[in-house]
């Protein structure tokens with residue numbers, strides 16, 4: 001799904017992530033400092049939560065649909081090789097060409113090669129969630145191809161500077177940021193000279209610009225939410241309609257999708273086309289849904305290429321517990337209920353996408369050896385809200401705990417124990433005997449109260465400071481539970 | 496080894512013993528509207544009307560005998576002068592037009608011509624009451640996808656018997672080998688709710704004319 005801020009904003013923008021990823025807490029600090037971004041994220045998330053709840057609650061069979069969705073995705077994953085081969089056969093028979101990309105670089109190379117083979121120097125992109133993952137825009141630019149992203153948020157982010165906009169640019173706030181938006185949109189070569197700064201005129205100027213781009217496009221790159229193995233049908237859900245234009249206007253269409261987007265049969269869409277829009281944007285149906293099978297003579301592109309992307313998805317599949325993460329239909333509902341995501345946005349999670357499911361998938365693909373990847377399973381309070389909304393019933397908190405286990409396991413194997421491990425070992429020694437434990441508690445509480453200001457501890461001393469990097473710690477009360485338990489009155493069978 | 500072989504090998508290795516396990520899909524969800532929602536045909540039509548309207552589309556009703564008058568009235572209200580029509584649009588639909596020029600699409604009509612038109616009139620393949628959706632499949636009275644994409648106003652004629660209750664009913668009726676466009680109101684750009692902006696691609700005005708025969 002794409003377009004808007006969800007089904008919408010999942011279209012991520014271009015450019016590979018250049019440098020080694022910083023740890024989540026460090027990366028999040030930038031986002032946290034951006035108050036405009038935080039306000040937008042919070043307002044959008046709250047609106048999307050309300051809409052999702054209403055849309056799911058209105059159906060009397062939402063739980064049955066989720067259960068069916070889970071099973072359809074599990075059936076797909078446990079037979080993925082067979083369904084991929086079937087998909088390849090049906091797409092080919094319908095007149096499309098199928099390409100396989102083992103990793104990001106190969107996918108970028110394939111798409112670039114396909115574009116160049118058309119002889120065109122320009123390409124439009126619409127609704128390509130994988131663009132950032134595979135570094136598509138940079139690869140095309142390096143090959144001398146001009147890229148025109150057609151998602152509204154991406155256009156505005158680009159005008160704001162930089163070829164590599166934020167991971168999932170927040171949709172422009174036409175009502176709030178008028179003056180700035182007017183300035184940005186006036187930079188468009190085809191902007192009306194006397195562009196007024198009322199929201200409707202600004203939105204219209206952006207639309208007209210994108211429309212001209214889309215209607216003159218000869219080659220387009222798009223994504224797909226689902227690929228039907230039986231029929232070879234590709235399915236794209238969106239709000240903005242730029243995908244609809246991109247699959248209709250050009251001569252050549254290049255579709256890039258993860259191997260996990262396959263579903264077995266056409267009739268499985270009767271479940272997924274209910275779960276996805278209602279979860280993503282709270283729409284009963286996304287404003288525009290396009291489905292196409294190969295090429296249709298006289299209607300739409302004459303050439304269709306489908307690039308199937310692995311790039312670590314098989315590594316997720318190999319983890320028996322983690323495999324369930326590939327059920328994901330990328331609705332972003334888990335992100336919109338996540339108290340951590342609401343404050344940080346996508347960027348700190350890295351190029352594979354953010355939110356709770358991003359914190360699961362990235363370490364599953366990349367492993368937990370690097371500090372950045374190992375920090376992701378901790379970017380959660382394990383509140384469980386994500387599991388309740390997930391339309392395909394992924395137990396995200398369970399998977400985060402599973403991954404925390406993997407992090408600890410990998411640290412244990414290191415020759416030099418990590419500070420955390422040293423602490424845990426000494427904690428084990430302290431807690432191993434009641435007297436030692438109680439003495440430690442008493443002295444700890446005394447020290448802690450000395451450190452606190454107004455009942456909160458903002459920074460713990462020494463190595464313990466890691467724990468307060470991302471949170472304040474309430475100062476412990478003067479008398480702890482144990483003290484109270486001993487001192488409580490015991491008479492009269494009181495409870 | 497080609498990437499194809501490599502990926503398929505990785506999938507097989509990743510699944511190991513579990514590979515090929517069948518999973519039964521519990522299909523306990525509803526395929527049709529409940530008896531309470533759809534006691535009569537009129538209830539289904541009413542639900543469709545309400546939900547299309549909730550998507551910022553205009554809805555009109557007509558009988559089979561005043562279909563042509565209603566089409567003419569809708570176009571007149573838009574002050575549409577030149578419109579696009581699929582070559583196989585039933586002749587009767589446009590028989591009452593007065594002062595509106597209909598350009599029949601021959602498959603050759605170029606983009607520039609299309610962009611210069613005030614609107615497009617089509618039929619549809621299926622409509623869904625529960626979601627307020629019309630689905631075009633390029634079949635009779637619908638034309639190529641480009642035709643219903645480019646003009647800024649789309650008048651879609653829906654016959655009452657084309658309206659199904661639910662998404663499962665629609666999926667069962669539609670043919671996957673055809674290029675489908677499911678339209679649920681005009682496109683939206685920007686964020687949710689307060690931050691939604693008019694915009695996006697495709698006709699910004701959608702009008703649905705429901706014909707009850």
Ligand code: SF4
Pocket residue numbers: 279327328329330331332333334335357386389390391392393394
């Ligand atoms: S994990 Fe579930 S809730 Fe989150 S994006 Fe994927 S499908 Fe949606």
